[in-house]
Amino acid sequence: MGLTFLVVVEETLNYLLFQSYSGEIFLPIDSDFKSKCKVAGEHSGHKVWGLVEPPVKLGIHGTNVAVDWDVCVGDGVCADVCPVSLYDMVDTPNHPLSNRKADPVREKDCIQCLACEMQCPAAAIKITSPP
Numbered sequence: 001m002g003l004t005f006l007v008v009v010e011e012t013l014n015y016l017l018f019q020s021y022s023g024e025i026f027l028p029i030d031s032d033f034k035s036k037c038k039v040a041g042e043h044s045g046h047k048v049w050g051l052v053e054p055p056v057k058l059g060i061h062g063t064n065v066a067v068d069w070d071v072c073v074g075d076g077v078c079a080d081v082c083p084v085s086l087y088d089m090v091d092t093p094n095h096p097l098s099n100r101k102a103d104p105v106r107e108k109d110c111i112q113c114l115a116c117e118m119q120c121p122a123a124a125i126k127i128t129s130p131p
């Protein structure tokens with residue numbers, strides 16, 4: 001019973017967290033960001049998309065493994081569940097949501113398991129297949 005029970009508790013917590021975030025102004029990552037946003041720059045070997053005005057607006061980090069840093073709450077579950085450890089947690093002092101973010105520094109290692117996307121309590125992650 002142990003593992004099943006833990007999974008149920010975790011899913012319930014994720015659901016409640018997501019509800020509380022989505023009840024505020026925080027929206028999930030826009031899955032169409034690649035057509036709607038421009039590349040603002042590069043960071044640790046990956047692209048950064050959208051409006052970047054630090055420390056408040058940080059944009060979307062990564063392309064095929066995309067993390068919207070203006071949605072990310074720094075929970076870190078993505079880094080914990082990723083089987084290929086492609087995330088590093090990066091300090092983002094003075095961001096209104098959290099002072100750390102998940103950075104997809106090894107996005108090319110992604111095996112498309114979607115564990116991070118499904119577990120993220122803020123729906124900040126969008127995984128797509130490389131072109």
Ligand code: ZN
Nearest residue numbers: 043044061103
């Ligand atoms: Zn980054």
